[in-house]
Amino acid sequence: MKREEIIKRLLDQGHIVIKCANRILNKKGEYLVDIEDLWRDGNISTEESIVLMNETPTPETPTPIQYTPNHDWTWDPNRTGSPYWQVTCSSPLGYPDTKWPGEEEN
Numbered sequence: 419m420k421r422e423e424i425i426k427r428l429l430d431q432g433h434i435v436i437k438c439a440n441r442i443l444n445k446k447g448e449y450l451v452d453i454e455d456l457w458r459d460g461n462i463s464t465e466e467s468i469v470l471m472n473e474t475p476t477p478e479t480p481t482p483i484q485y486t487p488n489h490d491w492t493w494d495p496n497r498t499g500s501p502y503w504q505v506t507c508s509s510p511l512g513y514p515d516t517k518w519p520g521e522e523e524n
Contacts, residue, residue: 424466433461442470 425443428434433456434442441449450471457467 419466419469421470421472424462424470428456428461431461433459 421443425434425439429436429439434452438452441447442452453462453467453470456462457464462470
């Protein structure tokens with residue numbers, strides 16, 4: 419059930435006029451009062467009133483959530499312990515305050 423279908427039915431049956439339909443569809447002015455009056459008078463059901471008040475229509479069939487596992491292709495179940503990395507550098511980093519051990523100051 420869509421908002422537009424409910425509004426069309428209400429217009430066709432003469433329960434609302436174009437100005438009221440515009441207020442409800444575009445959520446302008448006192449559209450909640452219009453929805454409340456329609457519900458109280460029995461022109462729309464509780465379910466239809468909720469559909470008209472929702473920001474986005476409730477999907478009729480829920481979309482299943484797709485799960486994609488995060489594979490760590492470097493993982494080895496036969497390897498024990500944590501991985502170890504060592505980083506080395508063959509030249510100074512280029513900062514004036516960085517000196518290699520044993521390097522003399524200029």
